[in-house]
Amino acid sequence: MMVLILAYAAVVCSFLSGLLALLINQRGSLNELLQRLPLRPLSREWLNDCLTESHYPLRLKQAVFIVLGVSGLLAVSAGIAVLISQSAFTDQIGLGLPWLPWHVRFDGLSGFFFLIVGIAVIAVSIYGPGYVQAYQEEKHPFAVLGLFTGLFVAGMLLVLLADDAFFFMIAWELMSVASYFLVAFQHENPANRRAAFLYLLMAEVGALAIILGFGVLAAFTDGLTFDALRQANLSTTWASIAFVLALLGFGMKAGIVPIHVWLPEAHPVAPSHISALMSGVMLKVAVYGLIRFCFDLLTDVHWQWGVVLLVLGTISALGGILYAMMQPNLKRLLAYSSVENIGIIFMVLGLAMIFMANGFPQLAALGLLAALFHAFNHALFKNLLFLGAGVLQHQVHSLDIDNMGGLIKRMPQTSFLFLVGCMSISSLPLFNGFVSEWLAFQTALQVDVLDNGVLRSLIPVAAAALALTAALAAACFVKVFGMIFLGLPRSRHSEKAQEVDDKGMLLALKVLAGLCFFFGIFPTLIIAALNNVAKQLLGQSLPNDTLLSWMWLAPVSSQKASYSPILVLIGVLIATGFTFWYLRRNPDTKTMRRSATWDCGFGGLNARMQYSCSAFTMPFRRIFAKVWLIEEQIDKDMQGALDMDVASIRYRLQVEDHSWPRLYQPIAHGINSAARLVGRIQTGNIRVYLGYSFVTLILMLWVVSL
């Protein structure tokens, strides 16, 4: 019960932080209230100090984020507690309609996602106070931002707690609508309004699909609680319909290709700490929904669903990273890279389903574990990168990668922390991203147990696609880090940029980067916890002896595969340390001589001669040309006697997503023309309308008299 109280407290705290933000314009009434309260002189003095004109907004913002941070802490502790206790807690809250109490269930799966949300919320609340300083109160009121942030976090936590379809949808809508207001926060820009509208539209279409999915289940049973839905006895057809509806609904929120289009529009326009929450956490809540729906509610899964997930996941992973690579805007790039990572998660979930349906629950547990671990890792490094992007926006006043450069010298700490994020997301060994990808490969390699020849050849091909995705991600983030932090400054802004002076913003990055490294070295901590989740959800877990110890990771058996990050780390340290010592022991050559960069003897190297973003990705653009809609334009101004010398060149490159013109524009056109057809009966003439009424009346009378 204590665990549930912790979870409730987390929700209440996030609500509180939202409500607290509303007090921003209430300084006068608070002051009056304070005069009436009987207080000790010391605390009165402190409160008076807080309420002075200059201190009040700052203190209040801090207080809002502190309460939000407490909510995160409570969520983390609730999550850890339920993971340790390995049991599920249920409860009913008598809110809402009298015959529909809200059912609550807090089990290992919810607990794990609580942990993810909690960590992200803590990081955001450390980061937030420094970041929101930059917003002007008149234009971007803090009350709005704070209120909806609180509601958004509360919505996410409630989704994880819900144990009936009714409550689930309310929490889901709370989360969607609150985040809509956050996306629309800087609404003075028409592009932002458009992105927010698109987001709301897709979120609602997705919610409809989820409601229909629940509806299919509810039709075969009585009641809306998840317990009742689990009892539903569905035919294969109806179960598949429910699965497709859930996939559509949750997939839309998670952002799988081709229903991802809202994501690269909405994430860049929200404030950075909100995009971190949306991209790092909200997408995971959608993953949670899908896992809950497929593995828990629809008890027996079919391997065909797994194939669907696998194929969609592969397309999303490859498409996401290829689109990401071409984006010049850092936050758009990160949003597309979320599409990639969600794709990887869906791939591994698909594998888990295939193994589950073919009667290998232990391998299914491995797949589920890999998927959940990747979700956790993605939350860590994507938050880190989004918050890092926020720091860059704060300091450089731009998100255009081509406008930065050379920041590693001006912002040494940020650059180092950002590098950790880039290395994690590129799944390099020693960092957390690598471990989950390794687990994904291990799951795919167990394909030998399956009987179906098609699956046995399809899965390795998907694994090779995963390898391609990882390699492309590495290329993409080499580009990101190289263009932003290395080389010479490409604009005045980046030349003038300085390290961020707010300690909190850096601290949030440090915490996340530290966790990325920590869980890269000690992944078994998470895996042991996840094993319990798998046991609760699938009734199967990995055998205990395969998790040899904290030092070794051997998911199937030590005979099949093993990885020991700590030994690798020790090896790296020894090798580096020894070479470093050996090569620098000669005092004459110990120091390096600095000299001008080699300029081929021509002289005058400048920043414009470096490789730019689009130059870096040109080979990819040429090799994978069919993936994008590319519009390239080169205008040359000529001069000289025969107009033969080139005076200046203007180069314009536009790279677009296929899904918009191919999928959405036809739908939009269809709806428009249908609306136009319907519009024809609207003549605006009162006599015609009277005629309609008359005909309808006659028809009704005829129907009644039948």
Next chain:
Amino acid sequence: MNWLLAVIQTLLFVALAPLLSGWLKWCKCHLQNRNAPSLLQPYRDLLKLIRKQPVVAEHASWIFTRSPYIIFSAMVLAASVVPLIALDLPTAASADVIVLVGFFAFARFFLALAGLDIGTAFGGMGSSREMTISSLAEPAMLMAVFTLTMTASTTNLSLAITHVLNEGLVLRPSFVFAMFALILVAIAETGRVPVDNPTTHLELTMIHEAMILEYSGRHLALIEWASQLKLMLYGVLIANIFLPWGIAQDFSFHALGYGLLAISCKLAALAIFLAISETLVAKMRLFRVQEYLSFAYLLGLLGMLSHIILEASR
């Protein structure tokens, strides 16, 4: 004892890598009617570079000066995982073949960053090309590796090689395909003709060299040594996975000596093969490399399919 042996094997690996490059160069020179340098020339070059004071461009950041150490250590670590003369060493369990690919990715990541650090066009060009080629090579490599690991049903290199040894001499079509795929990938990844030319300094042809143009002194030595190591790593992988005979299965002095002799002969033969192919084949255009690597991928895929259709007993 086992750990000591693992360390000795790693050191042997690191020490022999320049010799392999020397031998390769010697073969190539003789095939091309040139006077060959001594076999020990790579060691002399490395020693000379180590004794020099490095000159570093003024814009360089710590990425540039630390990368050589990181790249070199990643390669040493990779060398510690790959069985050279003996199987069943404890280091083999600490990282499997997927982690090995990860080590290569790690080294490449920092090499590409170092190329971008100075802010010259050459560095950026090299990084861009290197990342392009490697991202195409990685799926082909894993396809080939999967064929092997699915046959042996393990990703642990040492155990997989043991499996191949125990099976005896069986001609498997899947292995033939996988071997050719891995050879093609190895040529691309180690920057040899026809994908890249390690001796060139021309803008049109440079990939690896373009990234390291600004390096000098001990930094250059480390990077050169690391790329020699990478060449040897791929050589040993091909030699020991597909032709594992001779490798020591116990730690007796006799077996180890025999293992060393066997791998030396195999590598020498592979180097001759590489030298011949480099003499016969011309370097290809950058945008032909994708066709070359998709061919490698196709071979890997064929290997995988023939394993599933022909070999798996179902």
